[in-house]
Amino acid sequence: MSLAFTKMQGLGNDFVVLEAVRQPCPMGSDRVRAIADRRRGIGCDQVLLAEPATRPEADFGYRIWNADGSEVEHCGNGVRCMARFLMDQGLVDQRPVTLETRDGRLTRVVPGEDGAMQVDMGSPILEPAAIPFHADHRALSYPLPVNDQAVEAMVVSMGNPHAVIRVDEVRHAPVTTLGPALENHPAFPNRVNVGFMEVVAADLIRLRVFERGAGETPACGTGACAAVVAGRLNGWLDPRVSVSLTGGELVIHWRGEGHPVWMTGPAETVFDGRLVTDHP
Structure with a gap:
């Protein structure tokens, strides 16, 4: 064949x-x-x-x-x-x-223009049961016990589940250890993608993502969207944010709840x- x-x-x-x-x-x-x-x-x-x-x-x-x-x-x-x-x-x-x-x-x-594609990624899903994520109620972030420590995670679905962790510097983020531990955490019945976000400015973040079933990848579009949504909900980011990933840059627009997330990239x-x- x-x-x-x-x-x-x-x-x-x-x-x-x-x-x-x-x-x-x-x-x-x-x-x-x-x-x-x-x-x-x-x-x-x-x-x-x-x-x-x-x-x-x-x-x-x-x-x-x-x-x-x-x-x-x-x-x-x-x-x-x-x-x-x-x-x-x-x-x-x-x-x-x-x-x-x-x-x-x-x-x-x-x-x-220039080969870029603009994508209407739809509205983010924030209710825990719909993500799916085991939690009693919706919150801005959730403490998750991992390896004898409590990790504060912001949880968002962009059609697939994401846990977003804010870090001081992505280059030192524990992607290879905390990523797989959270991917298979019992709070996520369908497993989860794990994003490590450094807020550089209100219009710029750096991001590394450990993806379900693939490990760390040079870029993750839904992960970039989830990180911007999490940052916007916490009041850290503007509506338009450049997301710097290992493989390059995506531009994410999100006006807020009730609106779709738009992603632009090659x-x-x-x-x-x-x-x-x-x-x-």
């Missing part, structure tokens, strides 16, 4: 993108792990699949798997790359594209290829 694919990246967060519109493309956790393997496969943080939408208001549906084979709800860098892929493949015109995620969310992507093709497999 031979499948056409495109390798893409958004600020170094890399993807293998396939489509099940013009070709059959069966996908499962074993195949995803094989594709994502950086030594024996193509290598990527996530695998993205375009497929026909189930709702008339969407142009296409898209699904996301992490490198460990787990399917997830949303990916900010991935949705920009998916929209660019659909345009480059001639499956949609160069116009706003509406994509339907696995959890039924509709995400609107608008092509901008989406680039690395190469096209064909995946040959012995299994259908």
Whole structure:
């Protein structure tokens, strides 16, 4: 079996993108792990699949798997790359594209200048039960017991769950130790992405993100959105914030509760290829 694919990246967060519109493309956790393997496969943080939408208001549906084979709800860098892929493949015109995620969310992507893509990420989810997160009531932050210490975390969902930790300097943040401990914390039934945020100024933050099923990645779009939402709710940030990540910069706009979060950033093709497999 031979499948056409495109390798893409958004600020170094890399993807293998396939489509099940013009070709059959069966996908499962074993195949995803094989594709994502950086030594024996193509290598990527996530695998993205375009497929026909189930709702008339969407142009296409898209699904996301992490490198460990787990399917997830949303990916900010991935949705920009998916929209660019659909345009480059001639499956949609160069116009706003509406994509339907696995959890039924509709995400609107608008092509901008110099290859940038603007994404309406929807309104953040702040109620604990909807995140999902085990807490008795909504709060600005929550103390979580981790490794015999209490970690203060701001918890937000952008279609996928995020715990945001404010740190003095991201370069010294305990990403590799606290990240996996929080990812699998029992308070998060679906696991959680963990962001470490340094507030440089009201319009600038630095951020590192430990992603579920992928580890630390150079950039995380939903993580950038969640960090800005958390910072805005605590009164630390302006409505427009530049988010400096290891892989580059995203610009996040959020006017406040009741309004959607807008994310602007690049989406680039690395190469096209064909995946040959012995299994259908």
